[in-house]
Amino acid sequence: MKKINFSLVALSAAALFAMNSCKPKNAGNAVNAGAAEKAYVAPGRYDEFYNFVSGGFSGQVSVYGLPSGRLLRVIPVFSNDPQSGYGYSEETKPMLNTSHGSIPWDDQHHLALSQTNGEIDGRWIFANANNTPRVARIDLKTFNTAEILELPNSAGNHSSPFITENTEYVVAGTRFSVPPDNANGDVPINSYKQNFQGTISFIKVDKEHGGMDIAFQLNCPPVDFDLSHAGKGKSHGWFFFSCYNTEQANTLLEVNASQRDKDFIMAVNWKKAEEYLKAGKGKKIPAKYVHNVYDEATQTAKSETKNEVTVLDVKELKDICYFIPCPKSPHGCDVDPTGEYIVGSGKLAALIPVFSFDKIQAAIAKKDYIGDYNGIPVIKYESALYGEVQKPGLGPLHTEFDGKGNAITSFFVSSEIVKWNIKDLKVIDRQPTFYSVGHLCIPGGDTKKPNAKYVIAYNKITKDRYLPTGPELNQSAQLYDISGDKMQLILDFPTIGEPHYAQAVSADLIKNNSVKFFKIDENKNPYVTKGEGASKVVREGNKVHVYMTAIRSHFVPDNIEGIKVGDEVYFHVTNLEQDWDIPHGFGVKGAPNAELLIMPGETRTLKWTADKVGIIPIYCTDFCSALHQEMQGYVRVSPAGSNVPLLFSTGKNMPKTDSAQKK
């Protein structure tokens, strides 16, 4: 008996040991030889692609070069940025204004590069703010935020800022249905079904200048609108939105919004909506929202409050919206380059449904409906379906396209990206991600013409990928070469905030238009100082305007006297440089806001209230030249009511003893 026991123990130990060696190889082994060469961009050489990456809860947009993964810039958009003075300088403060007042932060999820004929044109990139619903437009000549438009009747602007193939519209769909702004919002939360509403905004974009304006809003049933993409080619004129919580739950959504086997993809015929709008079927309703525009000529932002929005009710106005059942709380809603296939990704599904635009059209023509949902027809699932990708992975989230007939889908739960063929719906390749990928991006991967050299996975969990930095870690992104049949991991790089969607584009479309500096002759800032001779200090009551210049390596004036406690001092600093990459910074001791970072030819204003008697140093914060450390000055603050005269100069305010000695 004892012997048998011993051999049993030995056997199981051996079995356990054998199992241990069966354990899959770890992540380090997933990198093949030759990866470094593919991701290597030699010092001084340019990357092939720009990668614009949403900043998530940082509120900003970061720009990387691919394939190197080098961080090129972080563009301040929805959060203030003390290092550039964005949101702090008088010129940029209005950009962050909302109907709730100034907000220093937002949650930036998705990006869309402007398109012409379904291809990226490199002019602008649009960004959404998820928390306080807004859409921003960034000018890709300057990489500056040019415009921010707030959205009324919305909450959780998530299915945004997806765009149509000629940038006719940028959309904004509300994730949190809420009572409309002009209704009485003081209602029980559990009256969701009666009092709440889902709103989708169509923002018109000026063809030449990019200016945004809400063309109309669609009043939709209360659900959670999640993601969207515009039709293209044959499906141009349509928009597709995924939605979950068709259970219309208002609490514990984790459970209560996961009850139905199928939620919906909502197909929107926006050309039809335009017809209704033209026919005067839109209702103008009161709504308070702001529109902030940065004027490049005056280098100053203006915030304008709007009081009205045009609304179309999709229950009353037939043939605008249709629901298509889609399994298990769909997230990604992606349209292939031909515009025929619409891929819905049910977060909790074990398959990927692919819908056919032609079949949807045929079903609508035949009224092949299984009923209606809150007054909107629901198309029969099988009638709209092209087919299902079976066993692709667990937790599909988003799909991008390679333009060669294949799709690549990200899987959060099984932590992988999976390449499959759109026609035969067969899986071709799968590669692990590190860890739990959210969005993914192929350059032009949501346009008519993908440039499918790489796919980038933006992950939600980082853990052991980099040297540990305490509990808080940056997110990780992985770059895969997809030029061959097999996807090959070639680079892993940390990102800023929490990246969600991203866009990538060939550098050629952008780099040659990049502005090097602003022409001082074209500076129409009302507080510009064009030349040191024009610098001055002007007192208007307790407001003091300092018209100051900065050039290597001095400010004019750099000695200012006659400021009194309580004075509101406006430093209008003009950078007189007309040379590439010579910004000057401007810091004031004790200023409770931020610094200014002034590009060549630009004027920026820092407001500072003199709070106590004494000498306040000012200096240039951006190492501009060999004598940067000498680029400094003083402001003398005297008591309120003092008789110290207003004096300002550079290089003249010498000690009395020195002047006497010279005589």
Add this chain to the structure above:
Amino acid sequence: MKNKLKPINRLLILICSLGLIAVLFTPIWRIELDAPQYPEGLSLSIHANGLKGNVDIVNGLNHYIGMQTLHNENFIEFTILPYIIGFFIALLILIAIVNKRKFLNIGFILFVLFGIIAMVDFWKWEYDYGHNLSSDAPIKVPGMAYQPPLIGFKQLLNFGAYSIPDIGGWIFIGVGTLLMLCVFTEFKKAKQKL
């Protein structure tokens, strides 16, 4: 009869006058500067009527070493140079019309003299700018002068300066060479006749 010019030479002289017209509208001389922080390079180009190129940027940098700033108004040359070139254009046309060897020889000598005087003047300015430095200069290197080279390359602190003729300058040299050729062939022809 023996003083008459060969028809081909008269044509060449007319071509030379056309060349000088081109000189009025093209850069004559160029100074290229590069430094570690200016990988894209800076350039100053000298035209008959003034300085062009990155004058403002160079002026911004000059103050560190106490060099005077460059302003077209300070150069009388840029006012008179177009007239001098105009004079040579007229003179060459006149030589072609008058059709006398003696005229050609005088014209050539004047042209060469002008070339020499112009280069001496250029050198003098370079010397003045390179040596006549402000005593308040933030950067003072004992024994260092910043005179750019008349022609060729010279390292001045972190800047490499490269001075060469530009299109107009090359045309000018071409005109001189062609005129010399005319003078020479006319000289040979005259010798044969003797």
